[in-house]
Structure formats: structure tokens, C-alpha cells
Amino acid sequence: MIKLNLLLLAALIGSAMLLVNTSYEGRRLFAALDRAKTERNQLDIEFKRLDAERQAQATHLRVEKVAREKLQMRTATPAVTQYVADPAAATAVASGVAR
DSSP states (O other): OHHHHHHHHHHHHHHHHHHHHHHHHHHHHHHHHHHHHHHHHHHHHHHHHHHHHHHHHTOHHHHHHHHHHTSOOOOOOTTTOOOOOOHHHHHHHHHTOOO
């Protein structure tokens, strides 16, 4: 009878230790999940901020301003436009032959 009691006591202690370990692991995993959700929220906020900043940087007026100031570009006018004529294409059009 004492051997059976000792065996049951050992099983009870083992079961209790397994329960404590499982509870600890569950809490640890829940804390990791909570940290991951917090990080996801922070990354989502950062993404939205960067997306809004990108949209603000890509406005037509800003692109035109940067093109004028940094790249020294100007709008095309007929005075600065040069047209290139292709003599072969002109003769093909005149004779009615399509390329």
C-alpha cells in the first residue's frame, strides 16, 4: 500500500509540475503575442506616416519645383523645341507606302 501511495504521490507531483510548466509557457507565449501585436501596430502607424509623407512629396507642384530648382529644367515651348524630320518616312508617306 505504501508503494502505491508513493507512486500516486510521484504522479501527483509530476502532474503538478507539468501544470505549472504549461501555465508558465502559456503566459510567456501570450506576452510574446502581445509584444508582436504592439510592434505590428507601431509598424502600421509608421507605414501610414511614411505613405502620407510619400504622397506629400510626390505632388505635381513639388515635382515641378524640384525639376526647376535642382535639375535646372524648364518647360518646353515652341521656341526651344526642335523637330527632327525623317526623310525616308516623308517619302514613304508621300508615295502611300506604309512601313
